[in-house]
Amino acid sequence: MKLVRLVYYSQASRSMNLSDLRNILETARSNNSELKVCGMLCFENEFFLQALEGDRETVNELYLDIADDPRHEGATILSYDEVEQPTFELWKMGYAAGSESFYELLRKNGQTEFDPEEMTRAQALSFLKDMAGNQTDV
Numbered sequence: 456m457k458l459v460r461l462v463y464y465s466q467a468s469r470s471m472n473l474s475d476l477r478n479i480l481e482t483a484r485s486n487n488s489e490l491k492v493c494g495m496l497c498f499e500n501e502f503f504l505q506a507l508e509g510d511r512e513t514v515n516e517l518y519l520d521i522a523d524d525p526r527h528e529g530a531t532i533l534s535y536d537e538v539e540q541p542t543f544e545l546w547k548m549g550y551a552a553g554s555e556s557f558y559e560l561l562r563k564n565g566q567t568e569f570d571p572e573e574m575t576r577a578q579a580l581s582f583l584k585d586m587a588g589n590q591t592d593v
């Protein structure tokens with residue numbers, strides 16, 4: 456099995472409330488644990504930033520499904536790498552939104568406003584790793 460990590464960003468196609476986000480996370484968490492995919496999803500300022508880690512074919516197919524989801528648009532891959540070990544908690548999908556620590560860690564990673572379009576791949580990955588340790592309950 457070839458383990459890969461894909462990081463992408465996108466924009467919500469309409470305004471998202473808590474129940475929309477719960478919906479996305481419930482599906483993601485139940486599907487991903489079956490697919491043995493893990494990662495981290497951040498949502499703020501109408502932007503999504505997500506890391507997906509798992510078997511190469513599984514991640515590729517899942518990304519195509521996600522990118523096709525009408526709840527967001529403009530999905531853009533920021534990085535795609537083979538990895539030795541998963542970075543994120545095994546077979547779980549973490550979640551973080553605009554908390555105080557979200558903005559603190561965003562500043563540490565070089566931004567004041569959450570805008571993944573302006574992030575380098577290194578900034579995005581470092582921010583996702585930081586946020587995995589500072590998750591938001593939904």
Ligand code: FAD
Binds near residue numbers: 479487523
């Ligand atoms: P369902 O959830 O029943 O979905 C069937 C179809 O309907 C899909 O094409 C879906 O895109 C669409 N759909 C579902 N709910 C809605 C809605 N409320 N409004 C409009 N269309 C809808 N899925 C994962 O498995 N893992 C992930 O990590 C993951 N991350 C996501 C991140 C984001 C930002 C978004 C927007 C979605 C994410 N999803 C994720 C959901 C994914 O896009 C698909 O909905 C899901 O994989 C399909 O699950 P399902 O087969 O159980 O079908």
